[in-house]
Amino acid sequence: MSQTVPIPHGLPTERDASPFDPPREITRLREARPVSPLVFPDGHEGWLVTGYDAVRQLMADTRFSSRQDIGIVHALDNIPGMPAATEPSPQIPGLFIAMDPPDHTRLRRKLTGAFTVRRMRQLEEHIIDIVERQLDEMARLTPPVDLVKEFALPVPSLVICELLGVPYADRATFQDNSAKFLVKNPDLDEKMAAYGAMTTYLAELVMSKHAAPGEDILSDLARDDDLSIEELTGVAFLLLLAGHETTANMLALGTFALLEHPEQLAELRADPDLLPDAVEELLRYLSIADIFYRYATEDIELGGETIGKGSTVVVSLLAANHDPKRFDHPDTLDLHRKARGHLSFGHGIHTCLGQQLARIEMRAGFEGLLRRFPTLQLAIPADEVKLKTDMNIYGVHELPVSWTEAAR
Amino acid sequence: MRISADRERCIGSGMCALVAPDLFDQDENDGRVRLLAPKLHSGLSAAREAVDACPAMALEIDESRD
Numbered sequence: 001m002s003q004t005v006p007i008p009h010g011l012p013t014e015r016d017a018s019p020f021d022p023p024r025e026i027t028r029l030r031e032a033r034p035v036s037p038l039v040f041p042d043g044h045e046g047w048l049v050t051g052y053d054a055v056r057q058l059m060a061d062t063r064f065s066s067r068q069d070i071g072i073v074h075a076l077d078n079i080p081g082m083p084a085a086t087e088p089s090p091q092i093p094g095l096f097i098a099m100d101p102p103d104h105t106r107l108r109r110k111l112t113g114a115f116t117v118r119r120m121r122q123l124e125e126h127i128i129d130i131v132e133r134q135l136d137e138m139a140r141l142t143p144p145v146d147l148v149k150e151f152a153l154p155v156p157s158l159v160i161c162e163l164l165g166v167p168y169a170d171r172a173t174f175q176d177n178s179a180k181f182l183v184k185n186p187d188l189d190e191k192m193a194a195y196g197a198m199t200t201y202l203a204e205l206v207m208s209k210h211a212a213p214g215e216d217i218l219s220d221l222a223r224d225d226d227l228s229i230e231e232l233t234g235v236a237f238l239l240l241l242a243g244h245e246t247t248a249n250m251l252a253l254g255t256f257a258l259l260e261h262p263e264q265l266a267e268l269r270a271d272p273d274l275l276p277d278a279v280e281e282l283l284r285y286l287s288i289a290d291i292f293y294r295y296a297t298e299d300i301e302l303g304g305e306t307i308g309k310g311s312t313v314v315v316s317l318l319a320a321n322h323d324p325k326r327f328d329h330p331d332t333l334d335l336h337r338k339a340r341g342h343l344s345f346g347h348g349i350h351t352c353l354g355q356q357l358a359r360i361e362m363r364a365g366f367e368g369l370l371r372r373f374p375t376l377q378l379a380i381p382a383d384e385v386k387l388k389t390d391m392n393i394y395g396v397h398e399l400p401v402s403w404t405e406a407a408r
Numbered sequence: 409m410r411i412s413a414d415r416e417r418c419i420g421s422g423m424c425a426l427v428a429p430d431l432f433d434q435d436e437n438d439g440r441v442r443l444l445a446p447k448l449h450s451g452l453s454a455a456r457e458a459v460d461a462c463p464a465m466a467l468e469i470d471e472s473r474d
């Protein structure tokens with residue numbers, strides 16, 4: 001049946017199989033042609049990579065550049081009022097996810113020491129405290145409550161604020177603006193305004209760290225003369241955005257997925273030792289950060305196809321993580337599966353910097369939530385849960401939940 | 409058997425220290441891999457898992473050396 005699937009025009013995004021599985025067209029494409037041509041909304045003929053092996057290979061190969069300033073990286077989103085790009089975008093200081101070595105290496109190495117496995121383990125008790133306090137507050141409310149607002153968003157926001165030295169009192173600023181920034185087809189003015197507000201806020205913050213450093217990551221970075229204020233602002237933007245939006249979506253969408261799989265949930269409640277594997281499986285199954293862009297700096301062979309120099313190449317981590325060639329029955333949530341090897345944190349030099357922090361937050365978060373709320377349930381029909389198909393990071397906009405009793 | 413780590417490739421992901429904490433640690437300052445036991449007497453399967461898990465392909469097992 002190979003090569004019989006038509007070349008897609010634009011990226012299929014409708015979750016027509018289930019809220020958790022890839023769009024059907026993506027699944028068909030992965031079977032027929034895991035490295036496939038893709039016509040972009042502006043007419044560019046680029047590529048879409050959906051097969052596990054090909055995605056892994058691509059992400060390990062820096063000839064697939066992460067830079068936006070070598071050539072035009074064509075967008076999949078239609079931003080109203082935004083003309084199709086005719087020039088590459090300039091590099092933004094500090095945004096090392098859009099850099100290649102050696103620039104990427106220089107910035108990333110300044111941060112990795114703060115996110116080691118050992119450092120994150122030292123934080124574990126403290127993260128558990130934060131989770132428990134948030135659950136105390138939630139338990140005082142009268143259900144139904146929105147789990148996103150009362151739990152999933154506050155926990156990682158509190159943690160990253162403390163780590164970076166961002167006042168939690170300012171959360172409204174960065175939570176709202178981050179959310180606006182992640183809208184797929186935003187109003188251009190609104191997006192620029194959100195970005196402007198974030199960078200203005202963060203530039204002031206990092207200057208205050210310069211003047212009076214404290215005990216936090218941004219202060220440590222501010223002590224480094226090798227980093228400019230602009231770079232520091234860019235780094236702060238990345239860490240703050242990635243530090244709260246991702247884990248928040250995992251906690252909320254993960255809870256939704258567990259509630260929709262009651263037998264799995266019961267097994268997890270019965271055996272907390274299952275938690276580390278369960279977290280890896282939820283990471284794989286949900287793949288909330290799905291779509292990533294690369295730019296082919298030369299002609300490159302991948303999965304039997306030749307990707308031409310100058311092509312925009314898009315990978316779907318969700319598709320790769322649901323590839324039956326790598327994971328048996330990939331569309332089944334199986335908490336007993338050894339899902340390590342999933343690509344949810346990426347692969348290659350841009351692999352998620354905060355992954356060890358995210359693991360600890362998720363273990364603490366799910367463990368606490370399930371223990372304290374043994375009767376947790378959805379407060380609305382599952383098909384009325386608003387999914388974030390309109391956002392660049394997947395999840396749920398709200399998750400109304402209720403319970404009959406909360407444990408101490 | 410020996411493990412070798414290419415510290416230039418390493419991006420400090422910590423996967424090795426996560427899956428094989430007896431064999432790998434990370435530098436306090438820049439998070440890069442530190443080999444705790446380059447000479448591999450036991451724990452071969454953990455070492456293989458780490459090689460596999462390393463996103464930067466910075467780890468290798470050399471079976472010909474001891």
Ligand code: SF4
Pocket residue numbers: 413417418419420421422423424425432434439440441461462463464465466467
């Ligand atoms: S897994 Fe690889 S990249 Fe990560 S710390 Fe170990 S050697 Fe470095």
